[in-house]
Amino acid sequence: MIIYFEGLSCSGKSSLIKLFSEQNKNSIIISELPHDFNDHEKITTNFCRLNDQRKCAQAKQSSTKDNFVLVDRSYVSTLAYEFIQWGSRTNSQYIKTLRWYYKGIATKGLNYPDLYVYIEIDKKTALKRSKISNRFTLKFAWYINPQLGIEFYGAFFKFFEPHIPVIIIDGSQDQNDQLETLQKGLQKFSNA
Numbered sequence: 362m363i364i365y366f367e368g369l370s371c372s373g374k375s376s377l378i379k380l381f382s383e384q385n386k387n388s389i390i391i392s393e394l395p396h397d398f399n400d401h402e403k404i405t406t407n408f409c410r411l412n413d414q415r416k417c418a419q420a421k422q423s424s425t426k427d428n429f430v431l432v433d434r435s436y437v438s439t440l441a442y443e444f445i446q447w448g449s450r451t452n453s454q455y456i457k458t459l460r461w462y463y464k465g466i467a468t469k470g471l472n473y474p475d476l477y478v479y480i481e482i483d484k485k486t487a488l489k490r491s492k493i494s495n496r497f498t499l500k501f502a503w504y505i506n507p508q509l510g511i512e513f514y515g516a517f518f519k520f521f522e523p524h525i526p527v528i529i530i531d532g533s534q535d536q537n538d539q540l541e542t543l544q545k546g547l548q549k550f551s552n553a
Contacts, residue, residue, distance in 0.1 A: 362428070363420045363472070365435040368480035369510050371490035372532040373539065377480065378431045380540050388429040391416050409439040410461055417465075417472045436462055436471050441513040445506050473525055476550055477518065478543060482532035484508045526550050 366374040375392075382388035413436040420430045443458040465471030482490075487507040518527045528546030530539050 362476065363424050363430045363432065363474045364476045364478055365432045365437065365474040366478045366480065367434065367437050367441075367514060368532060369482060369487045369507050371487055372480040372482045373536070374480055375433055376536060377478075377530070377539050377543065378433055380536055381429075381543060382431060384540070385429055387427060388431055389423045391419050391423070391430065391432045409442065410436075410458075413439050414465065414470050417470070420474075421472050432474070435474070436465065437477075437514070437517055440517065441510050444513045445509045473522065475525075476547075477522075477525055477527040478530060478546075479514060479518065479527055480530045480532040480539070481511075481514075484511065486533055 366378055368374050378390055382390055416432055416435065420432050424430045440458060440462055443455050447455040462471065466473070484507045518525075528543060528550070530542050530546075532539070534542070
């Protein structure tokens with residue numbers, strides 16, 4: 362089963378993935394970036410797109426009926442990031458990103474997951490965690506307008522890929538409660 366974990370930066374995706382994989386030894390983690398990558402100024406659209414394509418291919422190759430492939434961010438985050446950064450659906454850069462998405466899905470360069478896990482946090486919590494983690498500069502798009510990202514994710518799951526199930530997890534909950542929500546959602550999904 363391929364699961365894409367999505368949400369704003371600092372929502373708790375990596376922490377939940379780690380916790381889940383510790384309890385499910387048949388898990389494979391595919392990370393968003395090299396974990397020691399801290400230079401967010403060097404994150405470009407092209408870097409994100411290539412990273413997404415690599416992760417999709419790795420997820421597809423790693424998936425079996427007996428394991429969980431846990432992808433820390435996917436092309437959905439790239440679309441959300443670009444949406445925030447360019448701020449308008451009429452911007453030509455964002456239109457290029459949408460074309461990349463549709464072409465990638467059509468040519469199988471990007472793969473649908475079996476399931477999304479969306480970790481939802483509010484704008485205030487996102488900004489607070491960003492400041493605590495000291496991961497971003499003030500120019501970083503996630504930091505500039507997290508509310509626009511929250512709105513994008515909601516629209517994406519509703520309109521772009523409504524055929525794929527989504528487990529929504531409250532990112533303000535204790536991690537054990539998040540894990541329980543995830544496990545119940547997976548159980549419900551596998552029984553469907």
